[in-house]
Amino acid sequence: MRGLTLQEATNEASLGENMYGTGLAKGLMLTLRHFVDSFVDDLRYGLRKYSHATDNFGLRQGTEAKGVITVQYPDEKVAVPERFRFVPFLIVEDEDHPIRSGKDWCTSCGICAKVCPPQCIWIVRGNDPDTGRPVPEPEAFFIDIDICMNCGYCAEYCPFDAIKMDHDYELASYDRTSHHIHDKEKLSKPASYWRDIAPTRAYEEMLVRGTWEHKDAAKEARRGSASASTRSSSRAQEPQAEAAPAAVATSAEAAAAPAASAPVEGATPWSEDDAKREERRRKALERKAKRAAKSGG
Amino acid sequence: MVSPALAPDDVVKALSIEDSMAYLKSKHPDAVSDDEREGYSGVVVQASKLVEVARAIRDDLGFDYLSSATAVDYLGAGDHMEMVYHAYRTSGGGALVFKAQTERENPEIPSLVPVWRGADFQEREAWDLYGIKFPGHPNLRRILMWEGFHGHPMRKDWREAYYEEEQKPFDNRWPGGHVHRSEEKNVFGKNVTYPPDIDLNRLMDTSESEVYASLGLGVDVERILDKDGFETNELVVNMGPHHPSTHGVFRMVLTVDGETVTSLEPVMGYLHRNHEKIGERNTYLHNIPFTDRLDYISSMGNNHGYVLAVEQLMSLGRKYNPPTYRCEAIRVMMVELSRIVNHLWAIGFWLNDIGAFFTPVLYFIQERERILDFFEAVAGSRMMCNYMRFGGLFGDLPERIKSVSNLTNDRVRDYNTMQFLTEMVNERIPRTIDELEQLLTQNEILLERSIGVGILSADDAINYSAAGPLLRGSGVAYDVRRADPYSIYPELDFDVAVEQDGDMYARYRVRVTELRESVRILKQILPRLEATYGESIWADGKPGAYAPRVPFGEAYGRVENGKGELGYYVVSAGGRGGSSNPWRYHVRAPSFINLTPMGLMSSGYKVADIVGILGSIDIVLGETDR
Ligand code: SF4
Ligand code: SF4
Numbered sequence: 001m002r003g004l005t006l007q008e009a010t011n012e013a014s015l016g017e018n019m020y021g022t023g024l025a026k027g028l029m030l031t032l033r034h035f036v037d038s039f040v041d042d043l044r045y046g047l048r049k050y051s052h053a054t055d056n057f058g059l060r061q062g063t064e065a066k067g068v069i070t071v072q073y074p075d076e077k078v079a080v081p082e083r084f085r086f087v088p089f090l091i092v093e094d095e096d097h098p099i100r101s102g103k104d105w106c107t108s109c110g111i112c113a114k115v116c117p118p119q120c121i122w123i124v125r126g127n128d129p130d131t132g133r134p135v136p137e138p139e140a141f142f143i144d145i146d147i148c149m150n151c152g153y154c155a156e157y158c159p160f161d162a163i164k165m166d167h168d169y170e171l172a173s174y175d176r177t178s179h180h181i182h183d184k185e186k187l188s189k190p191a192s193y194w195r196d197i198a199p200t201r202a203y204e205e206m207l208v209r210g211t212w213e214h215k216d217a218a219k220e221a222r223r224g225s226a227s228a229s230t231r232s233s234s235r236a237q238e239p240q241a242e243a244a245p246a247a248v249a250t251s252a253e254a255a256a257a258p259a260a261s262a263p264v265e266g267a268t269p270w271s272e273d274d275a276k277r278e279e280r281r282r283k284a285l286e287r288k289a290k291r292a293a294k295s296g297g
Numbered sequence: 298m299v300s301p302a303l304a305p306d307d308v309v310k311a312l313s314i315e316d317s318m319a320y321l322k323s324k325h326p327d328a329v330s331d332d333e334r335e336g337y338s339g340v341v342v343q344a345s346k347l348v349e350v351a352r353a354i355r356d357d358l359g360f361d362y363l364s365s366a367t368a369v370d371y372l373g374a375g376d377h378m379e380m381v382y383h384a385y386r387t388s389g390g391g392a393l394v395f396k397a398q399t400e401r402e403n404p405e406i407p408s409l410v411p412v413w414r415g416a417d418f419q420e421r422e423a424w425d426l427y428g429i430k431f432p433g434h435p436n437l438r439r440i441l442m443w444e445g446f447h448g449h450p451m452r453k454d455w456r457e458a459y460y461e462e463e464q465k466p467f468d469n470r471w472p473g474g475h476v477h478r479s480e481e482k483n484v485f486g487k488n489v490t491y492p493p494d495i496d497l498n499r500l501m502d503t504s505e506s507e508v509y510a511s512l513g514l515g516v517d518v519e520r521i522l523d524k525d526g527f528e529t530n531e532l533v534v535n536m537g538p539h540h541p542s543t544h545g546v547f548r549m550v551l552t553v554d555g556e557t558v559t560s561l562e563p564v565m566g567y568l569h570r571n572h573e574k575i576g577e578r579n580t581y582l583h584n585i586p587f588t589d590r591l592d593y594i595s596s597m598g599n600n601h602g603y604v605l606a607v608e609q610l611m612s613l614g615r616k617y618n619p620p621t622y623r624c625e626a627i628r629v630m631m632v633e634l635s636r637i638v639n640h641l642w643a644i645g646f647w648l649n650d651i652g653a654f655f656t657p658v659l660y661f662i663q664e665r666e667r668i669l670d671f672f673e674a675v676a677g678s679r680m681m682c683n684y685m686r687f688g689g690l691f692g693d694l695p696e697r698i699k700s701v702s703n704l705t706n707d708r709v710r711d712y713n714t715m716q717f718l719t720e721m722v723n724e725r726i727p728r729t730i731d732e733l734e735q736l737l738t739q740n741e742i743l744l745e746r747s748i749g750v751g752i753l754s755a756d757d758a759i760n761y762s763a764a765g766p767l768l769r770g771s772g773v774a775y776d777v778r779r780a781d782p783y784s785i786y787p788e789l790d791f792d793v794a795v796e797q798d799g800d801m802y803a804r805y806r807v808r809v810t811e812l813r814e815s816v817r818i819l820k821q822i823l824p825r826l827e828a829t830y831g832e833s834i835w836a837d838g839k840p841g842a843y844a845p846r847v848p849f850g851e852a853y854g855r856v857e858n859g860k861g862e863l864g865y866y867v868v869s870a871g872g873r874g875g876s877s878n879p880w881r882y883h884v885r886a887p888s889f890i891n892l893t894p895m896g897l898m899s900s901g902y903k904v905a906d907i908v909g910i911l912g913s914i915d916i917v918l919g920e921t922d923r
Pocket of ligand 1: 105106107108109110111112113123157158159160161162163
């Protein structure tokens with residue numbers, strides 16, 4: 001006989017003097033405690049369990065909770081954290097942006113298509129109809145969401161913050177062939193949406209970029225060419241494939257940005273100091289915009 | 298210097314890797330030579346002398362553990378096939394790498410199964426995927442693909458049905474990315490060639506006995522199946538592929554004599570997707586999220602092994618910055634949390650297998666969920682973490698684990714990350730482990746079911762290349778974190794869990810001890826995180842490039858994952874063809890190799906025990922089948 005006999009093992013588990021079945025009973029006590037705990041928890045929260053108040057939800061899902069809580073999907077849903085990643089979307093400038101309203105942030109540089117592991121991104125680079133030279137804007141953009149593995153690389157390596165991972169995971173449909181290749185129209189969501197679902201990250205990215213809107217908006221404002229829709233082909237650049245996101249957040253650049261973007265609505269995700277700084281910045285931009293409006297006539 | 302008190306045998310057994318190689322060269326001067334290719338290490342052994350040299354490596358030099366055996370196809374780069382072996386000493390230390398080469402047409406390399414039984418499945422895999430024949434192998438059949446599959450898919454000139462291009466990124470995605478579905482363009486059948494002797498209209502099932510006869514069950518199947526001859530009680534039983542206890546689509550064919558199992562043969566490959574072929578089309582970066590899908594219970598550990606392998610290669614070049622201390626600390630924390638998840642899961646489902654249906658496992662899953670909450674907040678996904686990068690991480694820990702209401706009826710949570718971690722590590726996880734022990738460790742039913750069942754002796758465990766809790770449960774204190782340390786494990790204080798009995802109960806005990814040791818490690822990590830707060834996770838302060846330059850060479854990165862030793866053998870073609878894709882990408886999957894001794898462990902036990910024995914090995918089919 002190889003190994004231990006049962007008797008030896010029970011001795012080893014310091015059960016030698018105990019009656020057979022003690023271990024079993026101990027285990028059952030634990031099951032009983034779990035059973036009772038869940039009711040104690042129910043009593044403690046009472047009908048609040050069914051209320052939509054989020055504070056006790058956080059508590060009952062947290063480290064201090066004892067009982068178990070069942071989330072009644074789809075009547076209730078667990079909100080996903082900011083870094084959660086699901087099928088990506090493209091950012092377009094907010095509707096109320098003075099010069100770039102509805103314009104893509106994407107410059108069609110193709111990096112996301114290269115880093116995509118299952119190769120499910122398809123981009124048609126735009127061409128200037130007059131000169132035939134490429135312009136920094138995609139003509140078409142497709143993501144096959146059946147193939148997308150939600151890895152988040154496209155968002156991570158996009159040098160223009162133009163593609164982001166969404167939080168909306170309810171994408172089921174009855175027909176995959178007509179619904180599961182997302183085109184540019186379906187992919188595009190305003191920048192304000194990103195600020196809503198991921199306020200902290202949007203804020204951090206703003207600091208790196210130096211402006212709430214697309215990098216180019218700031219540049220355009222500096223150059224004084226207010227009309228963003230007429231683009232000369234000389235500006236059409238073929239972005240450097242290896243270009244890392246410019247990590248400059250000079251206050252000069254931030255101040256130069258037009259007063260388009262309102263601060264994030266609702267709760268500010270960052271510290272109070274930041275909020276104050278943000279408020280000061282917003283006011284300064286407002287003043288600047290007024291001055292510009294006056295002098296420009 | 299070696300002490301003169303040692304017997305000559307022991308002197309040889311204590312030689313360093315370099316001296317061991319020199320010893321081999323002096324002993325077999327015309328069969329062994331240095332591997333002189335740039336970035337390669339180890340020795341090249343003449344195929345005809347391989348078995349002899351392997352015996353010397355095992356018996357004289359004491360490299361008793363064959364970790365990995367895999368093939369490489371050097372088409373266009375020497376035009377030969379190569380088998381690469383990594384052997385270790387169970388007493389610890391680095392690998393003795395040895396290789397044997399053969400030509401691409403009719404490749405043949407003597408089998409090492411007579412030396413290490415652990416080579417069994419790995420050589421079958423090399424035959425299946427590369428077409429290398431192994432004279433001397435007792436049972437050389439396909440293992441991942443099905444018998445009758447045309448071709449050997451890992452060969453560089455083999456192309457898959459939806460073949461697009463040799464390597465990613467594919468050219469037609471940008472700038473002219475007109476979308477199509479590959480299955481529309483490439484209707485199945487158009488680009489598939491069938492062997493000339495196959496007529497699709499006349500395909501027939503092979504007879505039962507042929508299938509079973511090929512399985513190498515070691516019984517006279519004809520006699521069993523013969524309906525007239527009632528002189529035997531033996532019966533062939535299929536468990537799986539759709540059997541709930543197999544933890545996925547996995548099949549065991551067993552012959553039973555009454556209730557007693559006389560032989561068992563694992564059949565796998567139902568979830569095979571040729572992960573390695575995909576990996577060789579991918580760029581280095583592309584592979585990280587694919588590794589998540591191997592052992593999807595502990596994806597952090599999978600990431601870790603792979604980035605270690607590629608970092609090893611990158612360190613051969615000039616422009617390489619090793620990860621920062623904070624990065625290493627976070628990595629270790631993540632893999633230890635994964636180990637906890639893995640062991641809770643393994644114990645829970647093993648209990649399901651032996652009859653404690655779902656009560657314990659749900660208690661464990663409750664804790665696991667909280668750890669996954671943390672992964673989700675940090676890495677962006679609960680299971681497919683895709684968190685580690687070459688030389689860094691996807692991102693630092695966020696200040697708060699926090700959600701924002703987005704869909705209707707969303708419920709939000711908001712915790713301070715460090716506080717959450719501290720409470721988890723100091724209170725919740727230890728409490729769960731205590732509960733687990735209270736519930737099970739002395740439970741008489743569990744003891745009776747598991748003690749003395751599924752025994753694997755220490756010698757067999759080593760010889761069969763068992764790894765992880767399966768190896769340590771058999772009394773071999775071999776843990777890669779201590780035996781061949783990586784990351785910051787050398788400075789962390791923890792013990793290698795080991796049990797002597799080699800049965801199911803011993804494996805359970807090893808896992809419980811490892812849970813406690815992981816908590817011990819996590820407690821040491823938390824102050825390190827506090828101390829490095831604010832430091833960058835990248836050596837030069839900014840994220841790594843998406844197309845890192847990886848110089849010529851080979852690397853074997855291995856980590857102690859929850860299920861055992863997980864290794865990645867990566868060969869870089871460097872400048873060859875100017876590609877940023879690995880030339881060879883091989884996964885040494887513990888779930889796969891740990892199945893090698895399954896037949897040995899099972900014979901003589903009852904059918905009901907088989908389920909438990911399989912559960913006690915702890916396999917996951919994403920990794921087994923790759
Ligand atoms: S990486 Fe960003 S800017 Fe470049 S093509 Fe993709 S989404 Fe557009
Ligand atoms: S998330 Fe990953 S798989 Fe999906 S589109 Fe982006 S890069 Fe491709």
